[in-house]
Amino acid sequence: AVVVGMGGYVSLPFMLAARGRYPMVILEQNSVPGLANRVAGRWAKLIAATYEESRGHFSYPKKVIITGNPVRRAVLNIDRNKALQRLSLSADKRTILIFGGSRGARRINQAAVGIYPIIRKQNNIQIIHITGKQEFERTTSLLDEFQAGTVKVDYHLYPYIKEIWLAYAAADLIVGRAGATTLAEITAAGLPAILIPYPYATDNHQLKNATVLKRAGAAEIVLDNQINSALLWEKISDIIFHEDRLNTMSQASLKAGRPAAAERIAELILEAAED
Structure with a gap:
């Protein structure tokens, strides 16, 4: 035994x-x-x-x-085309996956929805935003305030996605926390990330987890008390529209994965x- x-x-x-x-x-x-x-x-x-x-x-x-x-087997056996189809996404657009853990993260949700007026005329990106069940109604109300007039961006809001590996398969860039399971899964999938560590984690271990990936070249870090819509979009646009950087970070993420x-x-x- x-x-x-x-x-x-x-x-x-x-x-x-x-x-x-x-x-x-x-x-x-x-x-x-x-x-x-x-x-x-x-x-x-x-x-x-x-x-x-x-x-x-x-x-x-x-x-x-x-x-x-360890990561779930489903994360390792994902097909991008099937995932895009299941999530009603386009294969011709870059996909940003935003989430703050199963319970959600209000600061991340607010910053993410706040970029909508900036990106509303972007026709080359699509967003999967998982709010957490407790934050879904609040975040939906915030998004509704912005969804008027000319809209070209595809913005898909979910309270929760049980088969998160589908979202990983569809994503080109991750925005999220830096918990151990999240980082294990996104590196196994070779995904670059913008990490916003949970500031109240014991011994600030999420920041230290995120720092490992930043040093490896697989992630950027934004502190929770600094996050706002303008900064978030600055970080996203510095990666998502630059193919070389996206590929370099993706390879670094894959190398860091086990x-x-x-x-x-x-x-x-x-x-x-x-x-």
Whole structure:
């Protein structure tokens, strides 16, 4: 038997109970490990980490093996043409995907909708904007205020998309938070990003996650307290209309991704069980 810990306070009692009785493997998704994983890492046989930057936060850094963060298989097996068709999008336009996590992010939603008057005559882009269920009505009302007169841009507003991999497949550029799962999925898909880290994440780990991708050349960062419509559009237009930069960032994102993370972690768990 092997005990696998994925962090969070709920995992720590189990890891403490397993100490000295069963081999332990820790999975660390973020660049800055939380307290539970840092404590449990003292007794773990192996620590599977997403980022090299997390190694120095553990008492025994030699235990850390960089595996990446597992992603859903659907993210790895996506067809762009089918996704465009399912989402009623054009294959002839650049697609921007904007989202702030499953619950939404009001500041991102407001900034995104606020670019509408700027882009209303753009006929070469289309936007998928996932607001989060709690923010959908508010964001729809804001958008309705702008949707009058000559409109050429395709703006698709959703409260939630269950099959998010369809949106990834259709997208040319991501605007969103910098949670571990989001970054694992967009790098597996090779998508460039404008990241707006959640400012209240523990130890500011979203900013640190985002910084890893920025250093790799796969992302730009905008701080939450700085985001506004003008700045957001400036960042988007600096990427989406420049093919060379879009391709360079896409390749950097793909290079940063670890699509085989799940398989590598499974191997480590089996290794721990055999020893």
